[in-house]
Amino acid sequence: MTRRQRLEEREENILDAAHAVFAENGFDGAKMAAIARHADVAEGTVYLYFKNKNALLEAVIARFYARLTEGAQRGVTGTDGTFERLNFLARYHVEQCMAEWHILELMIGLYRRMQDYEDRGYTFNKAYVAVFDQVFREGVARGELRGEVPLSIARDAFYGALEYSVRTMMLRGGGKTRARRAASRAIDLFCHGVSAHNAQAEVSGDIEAVTRRLEAVARKLEKRR
């Protein structure tokens, strides 16, 4: 076994230990001594591999994200149709986050402690949401999604809604079935909105007239397809 391999194996061991101890005890509750013990390593050794407790947590979360991203990408590739893909992404996200709820909690707490969001914590997130971005852009290109919705707004709405749903779910102690249903409903809402179709706001000025005229043009345009 080469030196390089030995070092990498140790790093893995430490990460595994940290993952377990963090998940069990939360960030503050996790003692570096416990992590070192779990990894069969002296306390000082941990600091040879990771600058401090925060960096350790970051590494654990980065690994989590890498796996998450891989799974999302694979799933999307194996699914056809924009809405099916969105649905898959939502279910997948909810399932994974529920399964690794402790890690998710740690992640939420991490943001607060990081001074330099952009450089580090934001990057693993980026690779993950890129999967969504790709699906969304393709949906727009196919004319299935409204192109005038800014991507960043759509992305925030998608993941923001799901994350809150997961939180609610975990607090209420729902199982996988409930989670799946919640994800499904969240997607329905994401796609079609809350507005009832027949509802029309009252008309009280010039702008409304313009709007209705515009909608008439838009409808004609759609029919001509």
Next chain:
Amino acid sequence: MTRRQRLEEREENILDAAHAVFAENGFDGAKMAAIARHADVAEGTVYLYFKNKNALLEAVIARFYARLTEGAQRGVTGTDGTFERLNFLARYHVEQCMAEWHILELMIGLYRRMQDYEDRGYTFNKAYVAVFDQVFREGVARGELRGEVPLSIARDAFYGALEYSVRTMMLRGGGKTRARRAASRAIDLFCHGVSAHNAQAEVSGDIEAVTRRLEAVARKLEKRR
């Protein structure tokens, strides 16, 4: 001045001090010694009023929420129409959260540290979102909102999307104007969804939404020519 008043004033002082020091330094960076100094009180005295650092943060956040709730309730009462109210709530939420971004960050971190969500941390949140719930229920009753969307899903989507938007905004360093626009777009999405099938500009005087829709139609026209 009665005894009761003296004690309450001190508690207020300590809360003010804690608010300032937490906002400035974050949770870990805030030293109890500094908070005590700020409040003109001995270190031990703080512990006569609050069990520990966490309880202190909780109290600060509870006060923040109480004010937030009051403002939201007042604004909703002074606004007519479901969509106008949703729009107000979104803008208000985004503005307040951006103004007190530090507190929001602390709050996010708080969840992680609390063992007993339901009993404490979740309660102040509850009073706040009740304002949204009321607007939503009324919207359904009036036939303006789709009644088949579960309230908890709608609520999570609403606040989840906004919170992510605020976070994105803060990371990118946007100002009040950008925040307002983001809130507006988030609401448009919340109301009408991403699906192109039932795309429709909000008929409520939102010139931005109308403009965006117009541009979308124009783009389609160009392509088809």
Next chain:
DNA sequence: AATATAAATGAGTGACATTCATTTTTTATT
């Protein structure tokens, strides 16, 4: 085998949250 370099160790340090024996202030009683 001798030397140089890289890794690992764990006792020690410092920073802080929290406690508690003591002091000060307030209230009640005569």
Next chain:
DNA sequence: AATAAAAAATGAATGTCACTCATTTATATT
């Protein structure tokens, strides 16, 4: 007003950890 009793306030002392660093141990190079 004087005294006792109770309530508040104090800050030095304590304990817990994250993190460091002088030594020791393992590995590579000659």
